[in-house]
Amino acid sequence: MSQKPAWLSTHGTPWSRGKARIVYDNPWISVSEHQATAPTGVAALYGLVSFKNLALAVLPIDEMGRVVMVGQHRFPFGDYSWEIPEGGGPKGEDPMDGARRELAEEAGLAAAEWREILRIQLSNSVTDELAVGFLATGLSPASGGEHVDDTEDFALARVPFREALDAAMAGHIRDALTVAMLLRAYHMAREGLLSDALARAMLG
Structure with missing residues (x-):
């Protein structure tokens, strides 16, 4: 650092x-x-x-440089939101354990490689919510598949990284964690902080 x-x-x-x-x-x-x-x-x-849980986000990128996105209706703004897999984990738990669980539950995936790439305060004027974000690669189906709860109705899409980033920059993706994680990963790819193969797949 x-x-x-x-x-x-x-x-x-x-x-x-x-x-x-x-x-x-x-x-x-x-x-x-x-x-x-x-x-x-x-x-x-x-x-x-x-907040009683830590916010967790996972940026899953496959070998072709595609991001796994989750679509769902969100209550607070009454709109539909495309996001990376996200959720919450107990503050006493290893954040990576919670991130693994969210990736399996929302996207039905496991990852061979994990890397923490972001820690942010989400709205520090009125909340104490902290978020941790992970890059997940080496994707494969999770044993048991998805395990959504009875209030969740997800759609899944694999989107080229640059297409997801462009959608965020155009304002079509507004979830703060998703935007921050896409920008962080883009910076890392441009600055040589990721493997050459992954950076090339992401940046096309």
Whole structure:
């Protein structure tokens, strides 16, 4: 990993947290209200959405440079979304174990090679959700196939990497983790951070 540039250093005073109360709680999230003091010294009431699982994303790329995409209806925006396989895993679990499970459950696939390529904060103004993303290659059918739950209805497609990236850049793919993972993989392919064979298959 490269050295952090000097301009990425912190400045000023951090937020100060006072009394807090839980206003909503379910098995996946909790919403809390905090009496807080801003870095400027101003008193503030802060609402925080806390996630009980770690967000996980898998970018599965086959030997032809195609990305395995998952299509599904999403509740919050009431629209249809094409994404890479994603899900959540317990925070005490090895993220790669959860990623393996999501790839099998959503795409019916196993991967011979795994590489962590991304850690991001998904919406750090109102949530504490963290995400870890993995590149998965050497794909084969998972034993037992897909294991979706009773609320999931998936479609699957294998899409050339550049076609998926172009769709994201055109705004047709809007899922943040998918866009971030495609861009990260593109950067790695261009900068010689992936094997020559994989980079050539991805970039065409």
